[in-house]
Amino acid sequence: RDGLSTTLLGQSIVYRETIDSTNNLARELANNGAIEGTLVIADEQQQGRGRRGRDWFSPPQSGVWMSLILRPELPLAHAAQITLVTAIALARALTRLTGVQAGIKWPNDILFNQKKCCGILTEMHAEFDQIHHLVLGIGINVNIPQADFPADIEHIATSLQAVKGTPIARAKVVQTVLEELEPLYRQYVADGGFGTLREEWKAHNITLGNNIIAHTAQGTIEGRALDIDEFGVLLIELPDGAHKKIYSADIMFT
Numbered sequence: 001r002d003g004l005s006t007t008l009l010g011q012s013i014v015y016r017e018t019i020d021s022t023n024n025l026a027r028e029l030a031n032n033g034a035i036e037g038t039l040v041i042a043d044e045q046q047q048g049r050g051r052r053g054r055d056w057f058s059p060p061q062s063g064v065w066m067s068l069i070l071r072p073e074l075p076l077a078h079a080a081q082i083t084l085v086t087a088i089a090l091a092r093a094l095t096r097l098t099g100v101q102a103g104i105k106w107p108n109d110i111l112f113n114q115k116k117c118c119g120i121l122t123e124m125h126a127e128f129d130q131i132h133h134l135v136l137g138i139g140i141n142v143n144i145p146q147a148d149f150p151a152d153i154e155h156i157a158t159s160l161q162a163v164k165g166t167p168i169a170r171a172k173v174v175q176t177v178l179e180e181l182e183p184l185y186r187q188y189v190a191d192g193g194f195g196t197l198r199e200e201w202k203a204h205n206i207t208l209g210n211n212i213i214a215h216t217a218q219g220t221i222e223g224r225a226l227d228i229d230e231f232g233v234l235l236i237e238l239p240d241g242a243h244k245k246i247y248s249a250d251i252m253f254t
């Protein structure tokens with residue numbers, strides 16, 4: 001906690017040198033009553049997880065692999081919006097840390113020059129239609145030289161070090177992210193959602209206005225990304241001019 005000025009996030013810190021996935025331990029702790037703001041962080045993940053069942057490359061001492069336990073008293077329907085709120089905090093933090101503008105790719109990737117340097121994996125537990133807890137997993141590639149990425153992701157991944165040209169202390173990255181996230185999280189809880197943060201999300205986004213392909217659980221949709229609504233849902237214009245809402249997807253630019 002040295003140097004950390006937050007009062008909620010990181011109140012309690014659980015550190016492991018190596019772990020399967022910080023999201024797994026955070027879920028276990030959350031189910032056993034860990035307090036809100038508990039931070040689980042590891043130097044290395046053996047089974048780091050990405051969205052849609054993918055692996056997340058998490059080599060030792062070179063990134064920030066962490067998960068936060070949150071307990072917002074909100075309806076389940078608002079849970080997905082925490083990812084967009086977190087993306088704003090990350091875009092602000094990573095821009096400050098590198099001096100280079102970071103962009104948000106809907107819903108949850110932070111990119112520099114079209115290459116991903118950070119992802120968010122939100123997992124939740126609900127009781128009836130209320131959020132019981134959220135596990136907010138954040139993975140940031142910090143000091144990974146561009147050449148050290150595995151061949152299959154080398155062309156789509158980057159790190160803060162590669163962007164900035166010099167290494168950055170991981171503790172400083174954690175501190176900056178938590179300090180940016182805490183006020184935004186409080187606002188999200190107070191407002192009961194993403195509403196008032198929507199304009200700021202848009203200011204950081206690199207998705208809207210572009211032609212995209214969205215891979216959803218229901219299939220692939222091609223069109224132009226028009227807007228996001230107050231729930232963070234993506235609105236697409238199809239080639240025939242019709243509009244369609246996308247709740248969850250992986251998107252690619254065409």
Ligand code: BTN
Pocket residue numbers: 020021022023024045047048049050051052054056058064065066067108109118119120121137138139140
């Ligand atoms: C994605 O973009 O697919 C999400 C990547 C999320 C990675 C982080 S690293 C810390 C936490 N623990 C995990 O196993 N995954 C998340």
